Amino acid sequence: MPESMMQPDLQDVATLNGVQAAALARWQERGWPGAEDEAWRFTRLASLDKLSLRPADANLANGTGNLSAHALPAGAHVIRFHNGMLVANSLENMPTGISARLVDEDDLGAIVDLAPANHPVTDLSVAAMTSGLALDAVAGATVTTPIILMFTGNSGSVSTHPVVLLRVAKGAQAVIAEWHSASVGLSAPVMAIDIADNARLDYAKIQQDSATTTHLAATGIKMGEAAVLDGFQLSIGGCLARLEAHVMLAAESADCRLSAIYLGRRNQHHDITTNMTHARGHCQSNQVIRGVLDGAARGVFQGKVHVAQDAQKTDGQQMSRALLLSRKAEADAKPELEIYADDVICAHGATVGELDETQLFYLTSRGISPEVARAMLIAAFLDDAVDMIENADLSALLRPHVTAWMLAQEGSVNA
């Protein structure tokens, strides 16, 4: 790796031990993926080269950041990270059934096991961790209060490396959202999620960072027997964003829904990469991906579904559709099925299209303005994905962002 590609500069990171030292060694050995790395073929990180970043330090922990105007669900508990650092008092008064504390060495070990392995963001952010949070939903607890992890930031010269371990113990239920609304150089969160047997997690991620932020996320999810994940990712901000999620269906009868929407305009680049591993039989996975691209934006969906030899009776579905609103916009899709079992139902598909001229004319011929007509057709296109969200609070949290994006004119992406 050329030295210049090793952003951020980790010189001032304190001497590390144990898990973090090992992660640092892996990071220093491999660094960012190069042009020859197939997994990063559509998303090149050369733009990081031009930045001069250092991991945020405690001097930047204070401040309120720019809280978004969009409303939070009533009664939600907000845990704040500012410039990647946990705002300490946000762990007070946690909802009953949830424990929250800083990570210890054992937690870090669990994080590395759960998060995407051999992944630059996992290794970098575990090594350069700005804050580490361990959240546990205790066994049997049903916690309906949404917990919102709110990430703000206001320093363009820093990288942020928040690391979160989220465990939903046996039979527990929790509702968690990640909301990124930061203006930093690089936002590189690691989420390590363990959903135990018969547990359920309703999860949403909103990536709404500033137009100058690079957002590279590594999310790892492991699901136990009959565990349920109702997950959704929305990528709407940033200049370059890659939301990478790896799911391990580690026991029978797990049910994973992980849909996503990306909305891009100007020169934005959105990458949704998923890696769904069916290790055991009788599990379901369903991914509905929708992208809308205007201006010179680019969208990438890479979705791998791996079905192991033992994973009979797997039902794995994946459908990606992209809508291009401009001639300069571009969408790439790379769906991959790797199936080693013989009794499975798996389907995948990917389409790229434009708004239908006949449908637009039908709407405008009724007196509806072309702008509203386009918004109606885009909303209809996105609803397939948005409708996947079962939890009403998370749905209400996410929908206004989609609507606001459609109503905003080209060129006015949140700055």
Next chain:
Amino acid sequence: MTPLLEIKDLHASVGDTPILKGINLTINHGEIHAIMGPNGSGKSTMSYVLSGRDGYEVTGGDVLMNGQSILEMEADERARAGMFLAFQYPVELPGVAGMSFLRAAVNARRLDKGEDEIDQLEFVKMVRAKAKDLSIDDEMLKRAVNVGFSGGEKKRYEILQMALLEPQLAVLDETDSGLDVDALKIVSEGVNMLRDANRSMLVITHYQRLLNHIVPDYVHILANGKIRRSGGKELALEVEESGYAGIDDAA
């Protein structure tokens, strides 16, 4: 009184192909005109040129509505000014809920006229009442626009939109195509209910049978891009008898 619609020496092309070659037609308030013609005579092109669809280029002449040229107006502006096109092939809009679509259309016109958006409850009542006249049930109103509708349902849904939008000029493009006798009757009755001294219609059809139900004041025969003959409703019967053969020469 200024005529509602004046088409003056209208020429129009699709791509490089001239389709309309000098149409002249005047429609006064409250009149129903029928345009009949063989396939390829320019009937559908005329409906799209009037309603302002992209890709239909006017190369000469003018179209005036209430004395004002509409050629510079976009499709939505023409619609809000009182133009309505009932499509030959109504378009399916998956994911677009029927009621929101109808309300968006009604509100677009109201806001243009400086009125407030329609009250939601009042709107639902109004739609249900008008839908009932056209044998459109609640279940159909709840579906996405035209999705899963039969041919007859699609045509009835077009007339429902016409009833809600109360246009000054309704262009009905082959509204009879794909309809069986019963459906034709329901659609025609729906149209006849909307006959009004302040509403004019241009009924485009290949066959005379629709004109038994929607009786026109005038009939025009369109062939090869021009109106070749005009007359009263009896002209339609004459065409039914002798066909379109030889019409080109009759101009």
